[in-house]
Amino acid sequence: MEFGTTATVETAAGELESHKPNPMSPMRQQAKFSDIDVNDEDDDDAHLQRLGKRPLLNRSFGFxxxxxxxxxxxxxxxxxxxTSVPGLLNGGPAGVIWGFLLNWIGTMSVYAAMAELASIAPTAGGQYHWxxxxxxxxxxxxxxxxxxxxxxTAWQAMAVSTGYIVATLLQGMVVLVQPTSSYIPESWHTILILWAAMVFAVVMNSTTSRALARFEGLVLVLHLAGFFCVLVPLGGWSGQGLSFLVGFPTVATALVGADCAVHMAEEIQCAALVVPRALMYTIFINGSLAFAMIIALMFCxxxxxxxxxxxxxxxxxxxxxxxxxxxxxxxxCIVAGVILAVGLASSVSVYASASRMLWFSTSTWSGNSLPVTAIVATLTTTMLLSLIALGSKVAxxxxxxxxxxxxxxSYLLVCSLLLWRRTTGAMQPHISGSAGTRRVPVLDPDDLSWxxxxxxxxxxxINNVFxxxxxAFLLFWSFWPQTDPTAPETANWSVLVFGAVVVFRVLWYVVRAKRHFKGPIRETS
Incomplete structure (x- = not known):
């Protein structure tokens, strides 16, 4: 797969083609000679047209x-x-609590910057397009x-991890109910359960966008109600500082992935405003619930x-x-079943975001515009990657x-570039329009407005700097092993996987992709 080539129609929710700034570039010509008529009812489609994209998906999602x-x-x-195990092993209960608080503040800061970008360019490509x-x-x-x-890569890995958590949690519940039985969780059991859970996610994502939106509304109720269903019944490294730091990234996983709303932007009504609000409300609500659960867990x-x-x-x-x-x-087991149900529902959301990032083409099933090809491709990737568990749980x-x-x-790169733009005075004030029809220029990377x-x-x-x-802090500590001394079976091999992906893609870009890749694909003129 190669992003942006003519051989692949649309990848990473591919958007408009980026060009080097020259007086005759198509983007500059479009910005200079052609404006888009924007009506209050058609703002969402107009935003996409400004980005060079054709509106293809039904906008069934509200706030x-x-x-x-x-x-x-x-x-x-x-x-x-x-994910509390590494934090408890390294920093203890205090490390988990303080680590979460720092992650909550940091994540809120990152998503505030991303919310600003989502308001400028509400497109499913997200970080890639920005x-x-x-x-x-x-x-x-x-x-x-x-x-x-x-x-x-991140969202495909997240799809696998979500299925893995659902599968292993179900196996753990079996052991919990029958501790004296002869059942021993096997890797192939995990894989089969994982596959079944992900098939459910695919089925839900391949219905209609309206049905998916209604399902997610019910999941919000389950997410909030389930919190109280679980909360009510609950009623060494060489130094403590280093122990806290190596457990820091694991606690962060509880708040990673709020940008899923960004990757659904082309299916959201009033996306330029709803997506930023959804990002911030999500971090506030989930952070509050997670912090309360951590306190309850530590007391128990x-x-x-x-x-x-x-x-x-x-x-x-x-x-x-x-x-x-x-x-x-x-x-x-009943209390844990609530978490299992929410986890299974989460796989639907993760698959929706992962498939939008891996948007090879827009397929149609039962008359509904959905990226079914990308959804099935994500399932295939999940099934193949999950086979690693047969040979090595470490891998x-x-x-x-x-x-x-x-x-x-990706957050670091996006936030750094936004900081560079805003400190050099490259961002222009927001162009507000009165009610009725107004004319908005096609977006030009060399002439951006808020x-x-x-x-x-x-x-x-200040928030952007933070x-x-x-x-950068989270990225650095994400590669550290969770135990000391470190053995091959307890090492954090993510640095090897991450490095392999980056090195291979850089080499491939130099050898081949540089001649073909021209940035986000432009669909309109």
């Missing part, structure tokens, strides 16, 4: 449905239960190419060694915590760790 979509994809309070829009002309195509592969940890030991038999220590808090295996763990590294690197949503200055620049620092 509440896309909020449910992004909240379920994050699995915040559910995620902190699942990098092409913000980068200097001399390196625009190269950076867009690398960003496209990083985001696609009467026997930390037993909880950590449960990771060997039931995959996740929180199952042992549930057993201790509820007092019966059946009750603990699969490295793949799952890749999510943090790939996404944080969208309808932005962080006011000087807070915007977002860059946080992204």
């Amino acid at each position: 509440m449905s896309i909020l449910g979509f992004s909240c379920s994809a994050l699995l915040s309070w559910e995620g902190v239960l699942v 990098v092409s829009m913000l980068a200097p002309a001399r390196c625009r195509n190269f950076l867009a190419y690398i960003t496209a592969w990083l985001t696609v 940890l009467d026997d930390l060694p037993s909880a950590l030991a449960a990771a060997e038999t039931m995959f996740y220590p929180f199952l042992q915590v549930f057993l201790t808090a509820v007092g019966s295996a059946t009750g603990a 699969l763990s490295a793949l799952l760790s890749l999510v943090i590294a790939a996404l944080s690197s 969208g309808v949503w932005r962080v006011p200055e000087p807070l915007g620049t 977002a860059v620092l946080y992204s």
Whole structure:
């Protein structure tokens, strides 16, 4: 697969073609000689036309449905239960709590910057398109190419990780209910359960966009109600500082992925305003729920060694915590079942975002415009990558760790370029229009203006600086191993996977893609 070539129709939700700035470039000619008529009812389609894209998908998502979509994809309070092991092993309960608070603030800062960009260019390409829009002309195509592969890789890895969590959680619940049985979780059991869960996600994503939007609205209710269903029953490194830092990225996984709303932008009504709001509301709501769940979990940890030991038999220590808090295996299993249901629902959201990033073409099934080809391709990728678990759980763990590294690197690149643009005075004020029809120029990377949503200055620049620092900090620590001393079976191999992806794509760009890749694909003229 190669982004932006004529052989592949549309990749990474491919958008308009970026060109080097010259007086006769098509983008400049379009911006100079042709404006787009924008009516208040047609703003969404006009935004896409400004970006050189044809409106192809039905806009069935409103604010509440896309909020449910992004909240379920994050699995915040559910995620902190699942990913609490490294934090407890390294920094202890205090490390988990303080690590989450820092991650919450940092993530909110990053998504505030991304929300500003989503308001300028609400397109499913997200980081890929924004990098092409913000980068200097001399390196625009190269950076867009690398960003496209990083985001696609991250979301494909996230699709695998979501299925893996659902499968292993179900196996852990079986062990919880029948601790004395002869059942031993096998890798091939995990793979088959994973495949079944992901088929469900594919079926839900291949219905209609309206049905998907309604489903995500129900998931929001389940996400919020399930929080109380779980909360109510709950009632060494050489130094503590280093222990806290190596466990820091794992806690961050509970808040990674809110940009899923960005990748659904072309299916959202009033996307230039709804997407930024959804990003910020998602981080606030999920952060609040996750922090409350962490506090409850820490108070229920009467026997930390037993909880950590449960990771060997039931995959996740929180199952042992549930057993201790509820007092019966059946009750603990019922509480864990809520998390399993939300996790399965989350796979639908993750698959929707992953498929939009891997948008080979727009297929039609039952008369509904949906990227079915990309959805099926994502399922195929998930099934193939999950086979790694048969030979090495360490390799699969490295793949799952890749999510943090790939996404944080794309965030770092986007936030850095936005900071460069805003500090050099390259961003123009928002062009507001009165009611009725108005004329808006086609977007030109060399003449950008703010969208309808932005962080006011000087807070915007301060926040942007912090977002860059946080992204770099998270990226650095995401490659560290979680245990000391480190053995091959406990090493963090994500640096190898991440490095292999980046090196291979850079070499491929130099050898071949440089001659073909011209940035996001332009569909309109």
